[in-house]
Amino acid sequence: MLDYYTRLKRQYWCDIEQVLIFLQATSSEIVFNTQYVDRKTRHEYRVIRLWEEDPTPLLANPALLPLATLARTDSPQDLLEQVAAAVDMIEERDERQNISACVQVLAGLRFPKNLITQLFREEVMQESVIYQDILQKGLQQGEQRGLQKGEVAVILRLLIRRFGAIEPEIEQQIQTLSITQLDELAEALLDFSSQSDLVNYLVNISPAQPNQ
Known part of the structure; x- marks a missing residue:
């Protein structure tokens, strides 16, 4: 918090x-x-601490309805029903869809999925641009993981054919490499003459960065 404060103060004063x-x-x-x-x-x-907060002011503001699902209550299900009713009262369609999606995401921290789907229509959430953005990012991450996993498998097969069994520690390090680093390794391994060349190469590369 101190670090955030000093950065903001230094930049915006x-x-x-x-x-x-x-x-x-x-x-x-x-x-x-x-x-x-x-x-x-x-x-x-x-x-x-949201679980100590009065839900009344949160229920009164459509933008705060997602937070209301986690507020203080003696009857969590009644509170979620109140939130669902408040969402249904939002007149503007896009706003209703987006807030409904946010409500369901945060409600998932407290309520079982079957109760959430019972109170909120799934198609409303699916039409939300927020939900679509989350879904798209998930698909992209899944594609990246699949591509990375495939490249790891090919590289390990090439290394095993050239040098025999690969040490588990080395195999584990290769599995953590980004796609970019795997592409570079695939080219570099053509010049390796022994497994020690592979070890030295891995020592000299930086750790994989997110979303590479």
């Missing part, structure tokens, strides 16, 4: 109000910390 929101109920000590202290440094920030 504006007033900053920091609020840290915890979504799921927990007894972890971190959710009760409201300041960072280190010798002569003390940085304070506000903490909101």
